[in-house]
Amino acid sequence: PIAADKDVGIKLVTYTNPSYGTDKIVLAPGITSAEQLKGETVAVLEGGLTQIFMAEWLTDNGVGIDEVTFTNLIMDDAVGAMVGGTAAAAEFWEPFGSQVLEAMPGATVAADSTEEKYITTAMLGDALYMSTAFMAERPEDAAKLTRAYFNAVDxxxxxxxxxxxxxxxxLQFTVADVEQVLGSTGEILKGGIFVFDRDQAAIFMGLKAGELPLGIVADGMQNHWDVTTDWWLKFGFIDKAMPMAAGVDTTPLAAALK
Structure with missing residues (x-):
């Protein structure tokens, strides 16, 4: 929705992998409830789904988004902010969440993306984006790129x-770090992510009928778009709600299914 509202010339082509536990909200030692975060700083990737995760958890627990200070930090910096005491809570994905928990005895996990609210909607995850110019000028290459991605998944x-x-x-990671997110079996990893194959992606994106594991809703992209739009309006990141077609183009995915 942000890219559509600001007309930056990119669109989401397909959702690729819902988070199934790799995303966590970590509280600093001594913080045991959302209530204690009022007036405190929380670290997120602003404009990213992690900010929505934090916002939903806060509001579900009686704390408004205007009652905390959001600070925009990438993962390495967010780890430092937590360990250094700058942030009272932060959203992490693996392997960074485990690094914080190991470095900060007494830090706790308040919520993670295995919870039904987040996994059934695929609220947290990653996607494949392409420039609108690339898709318009080189549609066959856009399809080839999408097909190549799913071939890599296979x-x-x-x-x-x-x-x-x-x-x-x-990535210059250890294999252990990679397995912490992806697992070692090629299957869904609880505590990590669920990597869609091309058919599962097509079901989520509404291109074919079917059911998805973990109770994830089929044709769920529209709901995802609507929820993120609502939050970005609340945060003031967008000026108006845009139709999903302004930010999503499944043409390359449809071609990759053939």
Whole structure:
């Protein structure tokens, strides 16, 4: 919705992997409730789904988004802010959440993305984006890129150890860090993520009928768009609600299914 409202020339092509526990809200030692965060600073990636996760958890527990100070930090900086005492709470994905918990005895997890509210809506996760110019000028290449991504997913599912090593080398992570998010079996990892194959992505994006594991709603992208739009209006990140077509284009995904 932000990209659509600001007309930055990119669109979401497909959702790729709902978070199934890799995202966590971590409270600093001594903080045991959302109520104690009133007047405090919480670290999130502003304009990202992690901010919505934090906002929903706060409001569900009686704290308004105007009663805390949101600070925009990337993961490495957010770890430092928590450990250094700058932030009283923060949203992390793995492997950073575990690093904070290990470095801060007494820190606790207040919520994570395995909870029904977040996993059934696929509220937290990642997606494939493309520039509108690329899709308009090179539609065949856009389809090839989407197809190549899902071919890579198929390879990972069939050759998980080899693929995880490739990913670790590329990111300069340890294989253990990669497995903490992706797992070692090519299957859904509780505490990590659920990597959609192309058919599962098509079901979530409303291109084909079917059911998804974990109770994730089929054709769920519209609801996801509506929820994120509502929050970005509340935060003042967008000026008006835009139709989903302004920010989502499944044409490359549809072509990749053929």
């Amino acid at each position: 390879f990972w599912k069939a050759n998980t150890a080899e693929a995880n090593q490739i990913i670790a080398d590329g």
